Amino acid sequence: MKLATTYLGLPLRNPLVASAGPLSQTVEGIRRLADGGVGAVVLYSVFEEQIRRQAEADRALEELHADAFGEALSYFPDLPGLADGDVPADYLRLLEDGAEAAGVPIIGSINGSTRGGWTQYARQLQDAGAAAIELNIYFVVGDISLSGREVEQRHLDIVRAVKQAVSIPVAVKLSPYFSSVGNMCRQLSEAGADGLVLFNRFLQPEVDVDALDVEPEVELSSQYEGRLPRTWIAALRGKVSASLAATSGVRDADDVVRYLLAGADVVMSTSALVRNGTEYSGQMLAGLEDWMAAKGFDSVDDFRGLLAVRHQDENAYQRAGYVTALEKAKSTYGSL
Incomplete structure (x- = not known):
């Protein structure tokens, strides 16, 4: 069976990709994901807030000692603005070492919401050896005076700026909460996004009725959550130039098949691998091959998008x- 595919212009040995999550926090974790069989690994996200906090700490250190010795000012580096801090060195080192150890493409991930700093972060990930960059734009609009058009424009501005700053492919992980998801996807593709990852999962906190408090919670995805991204992937297949990546709701090989039938170029999973171990990717790929053999398909290209709109x-x-x-x-x- 021919499982080879292409995502973001990158040749992959198969369409199963380990999405950003806890399993890619160490070089050993990345190696185990690759050994398990995935075609690529999306590194866990580096957060804009993390970068900004480091920049603030560096600035505070500079101000603390600025008046100690006038002639010593030249020893302090020119620190960038808060939004233009550097990606943490340990993340860049993990990206560089992970890319060398894995033998499959490693995609760096940036999680943020503001326009400032994205280009510098992206360049640093590129320099560290990222095969591509995933922009995980996590923007929950709490300001009710902000219009939908302004929200859309923020996404488009980020994509255009990053595409101008780097030469490697750029994917956008976006939410399903736009008034016209399909049109937003088309705009992002036209703005230069090489791939669209459907969809991001927003944090949905729970209310503790005893403590009278709101408790942040993060839960692994359920199989049912795959229906929404599959619907939009089926609708977008052939209508945008960007690659289509599916994420959420992947429990087993059948879910991989469902996404490919809808038209996904790759299927991303974290929850199934967290539940069952990194080697579970091999079982999902074996299940995919079994299904293909039973249906008479020789390659994933033979049936990809068969059920697209x-x-x-x-x-x-x-x-x-x-x-x-x-x-x-x-x-x-x-x-x-």
């Missing part, structure tokens, strides 16, 4: 699916 009127297609689902539910549960 090809109707002239995409709105009618989505509406028909909605009505059909309700009719099925009515026969199962009664009138809704």
